[in-house]
Amino acid sequence: MFGIGRHKRQFESSGDRGIEDRDRSGSEQAEASAGRGTFEAPGQTDSAAEREIVIELTDADYTYQAGGPFASAALHGVNMRVRRGTLVGIAGGTGSGKSTLLQLLNGLLLPTGGSVRVLDHTLLPGMKKPKLNALRRRIGLSFQFPEQHLFEDTVEKDLMFGPLNFGLPKEEAQRRAAEALASMGLGEELLLRHPLTLSGGQMRRVAIASVLAAGPEIMMLDEPTATLDSAARRELIALLARLCREEGRTILMVTHRIEELLEAADEWIVMHEGRAVFRGDADELADRADELAGWGVAVPEQLRCWAEWTARLPQLAALPLPRTADDMALRIAEAVRGAEISARSGNVRKPFGGAGSGPTHLLGEAGSGRPPAPSDKAESLPRAESVRRAEAETIGERGINVCATS
Amino acid sequence: MERKNAAAAELQNVEFEYEKGEPVLRDISLRAEKGEWIAVVGESGCGKSTLVRLLNALLRPRSGTVSVFGEELTERNAPLMRARIGMVFQNPDNQFIGETVEEDIAFGLEGLCLDLAEMERRIERYAHRLKIEALLGRHPGELSGGQKQRCAVAACLAMEPEIVVFDEATSMQDERSRRELLEVMRDMKRQGSYTVFSVTHDAAEMLAADRIWALKGGFVRADRTPDAFFADEELLGDCGIELPFGLRLERRLSALGAAASDGGAAETGAKQAGEGGYGRVRHRQT
Numbered sequence: 001m002f003g004i005g006r007h008k009r010q011f012e013s014s015g016d017r018g019i020e021d022r023d024r025s026g027s028e029q030a031e032a033s034a035g036r037g038t039f040e041a042p043g044q045t046d047s048a049a050e051r052e053i054v055i056e057l058t059d060a061d062y063t064y065q066a067g068g069p070f071a072s073a074a075l076h077g078v079n080m081r082v083r084r085g086t087l088v089g090i091a092g093g094t095g096s097g098k099s100t101l102l103q104l105l106n107g108l109l110l111p112t113g114g115s116v117r118v119l120d121h122t123l124l125p126g127m128k129k130p131k132l133n134a135l136r137r138r139i140g141l142s143f144q145f146p147e148q149h150l151f152e153d154t155v156e157k158d159l160m161f162g163p164l165n166f167g168l169p170k171e172e173a174q175r176r177a178a179e180a181l182a183s184m185g186l187g188e189e190l191l192l193r194h195p196l197t198l199s200g201g202q203m204r205r206v207a208i209a210s211v212l213a214a215g216p217e218i219m220m221l222d223e224p225t226a227t228l229d230s231a232a233r234r235e236l237i238a239l240l241a242r243l244c245r246e247e248g249r250t251i252l253m254v255t256h257r258i259e260e261l262l263e264a265a266d267e268w269i270v271m272h273e274g275r276a277v278f279r280g281d282a283d284e285l286a287d288r289a290d291e292l293a294g295w296g297v298a299v300p301e302q303l304r305c306w307a308e309w310t311a312r313l314p315q316l317a318a319l320p321l322p323r324t325a326d327d328m329a330l331r332i333a334e335a336v337r338g339a340e341i342s343a344r345s346g347n348v349r350k351p352f353g354g355a356g357s358g359p360t361h362l363l364g365e366a367g368s369g370r371p372p373a374p375s376d377k378a379e380s381l382p383r384a385e386s387v388r389r390a391e392a393e394t395i396g397e398r399g400i401n402v403c404a405t406s
Numbered sequence: 407m408e409r410k411n412a413a414a415a416e417l418q419n420v421e422f423e424y425e426k427g428e429p430v431l432r433d434i435s436l437r438a439e440k441g442e443w444i445a446v447v448g449e450s451g452c453g454k455s456t457l458v459r460l461l462n463a464l465l466r467p468r469s470g471t472v473s474v475f476g477e478e479l480t481e482r483n484a485p486l487m488r489a490r491i492g493m494v495f496q497n498p499d500n501q502f503i504g505e506t507v508e509e510d511i512a513f514g515l516e517g518l519c520l521d522l523a524e525m526e527r528r529i530e531r532y533a534h535r536l537k538i539e540a541l542l543g544r545h546p547g548e549l550s551g552g553q554k555q556r557c558a559v560a561a562c563l564a565m566e567p568e569i570v571v572f573d574e575a576t577s578m579q580d581e582r583s584r585r586e587l588l589e590v591m592r593d594m595k596r597q598g599s600y601t602v603f604s605v606t607h608d609a610a611e612m613l614a615a616d617r618i619w620a621l622k623g624g625f626v627r628a629d630r631t632p633d634a635f636f637a638d639e640e641l642l643g644d645c646g647i648e649l650p651f652g653l654r655l656e657r658r659l660s661a662l663g664a665a666a667s668d669g670g671a672a673e674t675g676a677k678q679a680g681e682g683g684y685g686r687v688r689h690r691q692t
Contacts, residue, residue: 094550095550197424199455201449202450227450227577230609256580296580305655329658329661332655333662
């Protein structure tokens with residue numbers, strides 16, 4: 001379905017950011033290249049700590065119709081910080097405040113308490129509605145029914161609207177339109193079609209492509225994958241992961257399927273009744289899996305399967321959560337073999353036998369580029385930060401491999 | 407006039423195009439029996455929604471025939487046949503008409519020229535069945551997505567159709583509402599009085615169906631049971647479908663020999679994986 005050629009084109013397209021860089025101030029350029037720099041050296045896993053914070057909420061509140069008789073609070077004391085180049089998953093049930101949060105971050109709403117900082121803009125309660133054009137140019141927002149913001153009479157015009165509006169020449173806008181469409185897995189023959197003649201799934205992809213075409217530094221996507229087929233979903237998420245890792249873009253994605261984004265997301269925020277009840281990575285999320293239902297969020301398959309297996313093979317509990325089915329199968333196979341060997345030798349205290357090296361070797365062959373994990377002792381496999389981070393770096397790449405072969 | 411053992415729906419050599427020279431459906435021949443649940447799957451733009459819109463004559467084929475309950479759909483009988491086919495769409499907001507949920511259900515019933523007592527009886531019965539009694543007096547705008555979709559299903563079922571088409575009805579729902587709606591569909595299946603078509607990208611929904619019609623490039627790519635369908639990885643790839651995580655893990659494990667080995671630990675492990683989530687869905691249906 002999606003050829004490798006398209007991915008290549010997408011890789012090349014990262015060069016077109018030169019134009020944007022020219023418009024920007026020197027310091028911003030330095031920031032942007034710093035963001036990209038961290039990607040170029042994936043070995044330095046702790047550089048994440050040095051990356052600039054692009055979004056910061058401090059005790060942010062938002063109340064609809066504040067002061068009025070129908071005031072209803074949508075957000076209470078939300079604190080969050082997002083560094084450049086991270087992919088953040090936002091989960092939560094209906095009415096938990098996810099969408100309000102995205103609107104605060106784009107300056108569509110001003111906080112009614114606390115502060116919101118996005119890039120170099122700080123939004124405070126009661127301030128005069130600031131001029132945010134410069135900010136909005138750097139943020140791409142896609143709402144829950146993105147197909148509803150298609151309005152031109154051809155797909156191409158729709159895709160060119162953003163770039164033209166931000167002052168790019170026509171040819172450049174055209175080029176970006178074609179690239180954005182290709183990166184969403186759609187063919188060029190659609191460019192001249194009227195958006196309303198597309199199928200539901202195609203419309204949705206065109207709408208997301210229109211956000212990509214504008215080339216924003218920060219992208220906020222409200223359930224972009226709903227109504228896409230599962231291969232297209234995986235493809236979109238692999239693309240988003242690439243935009244983060246390779247181009248240093250920051251992406252916040254609201255989803256009600258944690259499962260689909262668990263592999264790619266660096267961080268998670270779970271919203272419940274207007275509060276950010278959880279902030280952390282997938283491992284921390286796994287630790288609190290039993291609280292998810294209470295927050296109105298379905299437990300993702302990965303966590304459910306992993307919990308089942310760790311209940312059976314307690315030695316697995318010491319491992320970080322494997323993000324992919326392949327990885328999880330390998331860990332389980334290792335543990336099962338270890339258990340068999342110790343059962344045979346009557347040594348219960350040795351959960352991992354030498355047999356574990358077999359599957360690890362297999363993993364290397366699979367070309368995931370991941371360093372083989374030590375498998376002698378459970379103790380040597382703690383929540384090894386470095387391994388996990390290195391894993392995270394290769395996830396985008398692995399996502400592509402999987403898609404290219406499907 | 408209506409044959410006794412007629413198919414609920416039958417398409418013969420159906421071709422369809424929206425614009426000249428751009429066929430969307432080509433040479434489609436498919437048959438669904440009464441009481442069957444058919445999942446219609448495929449990549450976006452493959453013609454799934456077009457296909458189900460042919461079934462109630464919202465669209466007409468360019469060539470070939472579409473028959474419902476043994477009767478070929480024509481301009482003349484289309485209005486009558488439509489009364490026997492209910493549709494539930496992706497975005498419930500697009501099909502609400504009434505000021506309250508109750509009014510909305512009544513709207514469809516008025517169209518059937520039922521008397522007041524019968525309308526009240528049906529509203530009560532279907533509101534009860536879909537657990538929306540408490541919502542009857544509410545404005546649709548006050549409801550959550552899942553509640554809205556349940557009301558839309560109630561409005562559809564109250565018209566007592568024999569065929570119900572769900573066109574990606576679960577795709578905009580959050581996880582919990584999706585499960586609820588799937589349970590409603592399973593209930594309908596258990597009652598046995600409906601023939602159900604569900605256009606879907608959701609693996610759980612496909613696994614719950616009796617049969618899967620897969621489209622690719624406007625042609626029928628496959629017409630199989632869910633088990634046979636999910637066993638064919640090439641077919642899944644062609645249809646843009648990825649195995650759900652639980653199944654993928656199960657397959658990887660057996661490929662690694664961890665699940666297939668005769669070691670006691672491994673065997674119970676595999677069994678557990680099989681009993682969880684999707685495995686359960688599959689077994690319940692067989």
